[in-house]
Amino acid sequence: MVVFIVLYGYLKKIDIYDTFIEGVKESFSMIFNLFPTFIAMILAINIFINSGVLDFILNFFKPLFALIKVPVEVLPLALVRPISGSASLAYLNNIFETKGPDSFIGLLGSVIQGCTDTTFYVVSLYFGSIGIKKIRYSLFASLFADLVGIIASIVVVNLFFN
Amino acid sequence: MVNIIWMILIVIGSFYGFFTGKLEILNNTIVDSTKISLDMLFKIFPVIALWMGLTKIAEKSHLLEKLSYKLSFILTKLFPDIPKGHEALSLIASNMIANIFGLGSAATPFGLKAMSSLQKLNEKKDTASRSMITFLVVNTSGLTIIPTTIISLRMMYGSLEPTKIVLACIISTTFATIGGIIIDRLLARRYKN
Structure with missing residues (x-):
């Protein structure tokens, strides 16, 4: 992709080097705008995770998951996924290590991880970068999409691999 | 909020x-x-810097315009508020293309540029516009066709078929995106009144 863009620019007779530098310069102001949002969100998310509230919520939902025959191990993944990408990847790592990537849970975890995104992170990052405070229904709609994705993964993986 | x-x-x-x-x-x-x-921040800064540089080239060489032209039919339906041919559309298209190929880190700079471009169209600067929300919903609903990170992670743990999950991922992510678009449409209509 890199080579393609550079070659394409060259063939279109553009001053590729200066254009590249110009673009990189713009990234500085962007990063500058991002930093406050970053600190604020990571502070809140880390307090939430490290205090153990998340584990408490997980234990609360366990019986419900047993009812619909979904392995409880994917629950932390599904719950953490919208909040923190690295935390959910860590859970997936853990699942692969203990159950194997080709186990039912391993497959389900892979699909859930693949079809959702770190919604909280993206929403706060994207709105933070342009200084928007009233985000209206965006978080709700994005989380709804994640929920649909998770339900779809459970159904699809059950149909495909069970 | x-x-x-x-x-x-x-x-x-x-x-x-x-x-x-x-x-x-x-x-x-x-x-x-x-x-x-x-x-x-230090981890994403180099990536953003690199891709912002490359985006500039893609932008000036009209590569973005060309790509977005291909996606424009869907995009104008999805984003009725953005005027035709506006740079926001081509940036959104680039973000989607990067996302589709699982290049999450390349998608972010395009996404951020798309947002600041949408902000120029926005009338109330502290409030999210309808187009911004639609963009975020589509963006966060996954949209990945080739989940490169997960495939490489599966390989690392010795999966016999690391790509076994691709089709299931595509189907689930399609449902997620469609579900997201539907709820976005419904809420946009409700919030208007």
Whole structure:
């Protein structure tokens, strides 16, 4: 992709080097705008995770998951996924290590991880970068999409691999 | 809205930690979090810098315009508020293309540029516009066709068929995106009144 863009620019007779530098310069102001949002969100998310509230919520939902025959191990993944990408990847790592990537849970975890995104992170990052405070229904709609994705993964993986 | 989420995360976390005797962990978390954010920023900064440079080339060579032209039929349907041929559309298209190929880190700079371009069209500068929300919903609903990170992780753990999940991923992500678009449409209509 890199080579393609550079070659394409060259063939279109553009001053590729200066254009590249110009673009990189713009990234500085962007990063500058991002930093406050970053600190604020990571502070809140880390307090939430490290205090153990998340584990408490997980234990609360366990019986419900047993009812619909979904392995409880994917629950932390599904719950953490919208909040923190690295935390959910860590859970997936853990699942692969203990159950194997080709186990039912391993497959389900892979699909859930693949079809959702770190919604909280993206929403706060994207709105933070342009200084928007009233985000209206965006978080709700994005989380709804994640929920649909998770339900779809459970159904699809059950149909495909069970 | 951001205010409420921020407060809930901090207050609930702190109270729970306090009553379960994790005060020390909490204190460390608060101090460490600025360091962690700086680390993360340094991690994404080079990627953003590199891709912003490349985006500029793609933009000036009219490559973006060309790509977005291909996607424009769908995009104008999805984003009725953006005037035809506006740069926001081509940036959104580039973000989607990067996302589709699982290049999450390349998608972010395009996404951020798309947002600042949408902000120029926005009338109330502190309030999210309808197009911004649609963009975020589509963006966060996954949209990945080739989940490169997961495939490489599966390989690392010795999966016999690391790509076995691709079709299931595509189907689930399609449902997620469609579900997201539907709820976005419904809510956009409700909020208008």
